[in-house]
Amino acid sequence: MVRPWRMGQGHPSISSLLFFSLVMVGPVGRVAGRARLLAGVRSWQNRHVTYNFSSGPAALPAELVNRIQEELPDWHGTGMPVMTLSHRGPDFVALMEQDIMQGGGMGQFAAVPLNLTLPGDEVATVVTGRWGLTAAEEAERLGLTVRRVADQAADRYTSVPAEGSWTVPTSARYLYYVPNETIGGVEFPYQPVSPVPLVADASSQILSQPMDLAAHGVVFAGTQKNLGVAGAVVVIVERELLGRARPGCPSILDYTRGAKAGSMLNTPTTFAVYVLDLMLDWVAGQGGVEAMRTRSLERAGLVYSLIDASGFYANPVDPSARSTKNIPFTLADPALDPVFLAESEQAGLAFLGGHRSVGGMRASLYNAMPLAGAQALVDFMRDFERRHG
Numbered sequence: 001m002v003r004p005w006r007m008g009q010g011h012p013s014i015s016s017l018l019f020f021s022l023v024m025v026g027p028v029g030r031v032a033g034r035a036r037l038l039a040g041v042r043s044w045q046n047r048h049v050t051y052n053f054s055s056g057p058a059a060l061p062a063e064l065v066n067r068i069q070e071e072l073p074d075w076h077g078t079g080m081p082v083m084t085l086s087h088r089g090p091d092f093v094a095l096m097e098q099d100i101m102q103g104g105g106m107g108q109f110a111a112v113p114l115n116l117t118l119p120g121d122e123v124a125t126v127v128t129g130r131w132g133l134t135a136a137e138e139a140e141r142l143g144l145t146v147r148r149v150a151d152q153a154a155d156r157y158t159s160v161p162a163e164g165s166w167t168v169p170t171s172a173r174y175l176y177y178v179p180n181e182t183i184g185g186v187e188f189p190y191q192p193v194s195p196v197p198l199v200a201d202a203s204s205q206i207l208s209q210p211m212d213l214a215a216h217g218v219v220f221a222g223t224q225k226n227l228g229v230a231g232a233v234v235v236i237v238e239r240e241l242l243g244r245a246r247p248g249c250p251s252i253l254d255y256t257r258g259a260k261a262g263s264m265l266n267t268p269t270t271f272a273v274y275v276l277d278l279m280l281d282w283v284a285g286q287g288g289v290e291a292m293r294t295r296s297l298e299r300a301g302l303v304y305s306l307i308d309a310s311g312f313y314a315n316p317v318d319p320s321a322r323s324t325k326n327i328p329f330t331l332a333d334p335a336l337d338p339v340f341l342a343e344s345e346q347a348g349l350a351f352l353g354g355h356r357s358v359g360g361m362r363a364s365l366y367n368a369m370p371l372a373g374a375q376a377l378v379d380f381m382r383d384f385e386r387r388h389g
């Protein structure tokens with residue numbers, strides 16, 4: 001039996017928030033290195049962090065943090081923390097019925113090919129950044145011919161190809177794209193159409209704006225940005241695409257097996273599921289995805305306006321493809337980068353360093369970032385330019 005995404009009493013699902021109902025499954029969790037985590041805690045413990053601009057794990061809404069703190073010792077009268085409940089017990093199963101998922105994001109780079117292709121098949125991709133490249137490489141490792149029907153390498157991944165400027169061979173098993181490239185800060189301003197199933201890595205875009213799920217065969221998104229905390233990935237699969245996993249596909253990556261098992265082939269990342277449930281409620285309570293889009297535009301508009309008005313800061317992305325979630329920027333003098341980072345941390349603006357592969361700065365502004373956070377960043381940037389520009 002394939003279990004559809006089921007909405008719990010009064011609880012929204014991602015599909016309902018995006019207005020369509022498909023099937024959701026998800027594999028594999030990932031565990032961060034304990035030593036690295038502890039090092040991070042040590043370096044931050046004495047600072048007063050006001051706003052978190054990390055690309056993920058990302059900020060949670062303040063009211064959610066308070067709620068988690070309140071209900072941690074006693075989840076819904078069970079007398080126990082939610083992540084210590086049996087995932088087979090009725091209390092937790094009820095939660096999973098509202099939010100069917102588990103797993104980790106990068107696993108989908110393998111899961112998509114394993115579920116939709118056979119070795120030797122051809123797939124198509126539009127590459128607009130690092131995550132699309134990594135996914136293409138993984139597909140190649142799994143024996144696929146990856147046809148890059150558009151690749152923005154010549155622009156150093158600072159643009160999106162013009163709508164309709166590429167052709168997808170109908171022999172391709174799917175067309176893959178990343179609606180929002182988190183590292184480069186490049187976002188599709190339009191919805192690609194495809195003659196073959198469309199696969200979207202919506203990790204840094206999901207629930208920040210409406211998305212036409214019906215146009216897609218597969219949509220996946222890690223939970224550590226707009227959906228709560230790290231450790232899980234939400235996967236939305238068109239029902240018709242189930243039952244096609246290649247022989248030898250590991251069970252934990254098999255969409256059909258996962259769906260049949262209610263996303264509980266193994267022990268789910270229970271805390272991530274719990275926070276996802278809270279996040280979906282929160283988004284719905286804030287006015288839903290349309291409200292998220294309005295706020296996203298407002299936040300990003302503040303930062304881009306400052307950058308564009310300044311000769312000191314620059315954003316390398318083609319204005320028509322600028323991300324409203326991740327804004328990379330450089331300073332006129334890169335020697336000032338460490339000073340900017342140190343001073344911004346002191347000012348309570350955390351994690352503004354760019355991805356290690358590109359350097360510079362990056363401000364990630366997901367749903368949990370209040371407008372006041374973007375304003376605080378802009379105020380700081382203006383002041384920094386005045387003092388150092």
Ligand SMILES: Cc1ncc(COP(=O)(O)O)c(C=O)c1O
Nearest residue numbers: 104105106131182201203204222
């Ligand atoms: C667009 C995108 N895809 C995939 C990933 C990888 O996700 P994970 O770290 O959960 O494997 C990321 C991580 O930031 C991302 O931004």
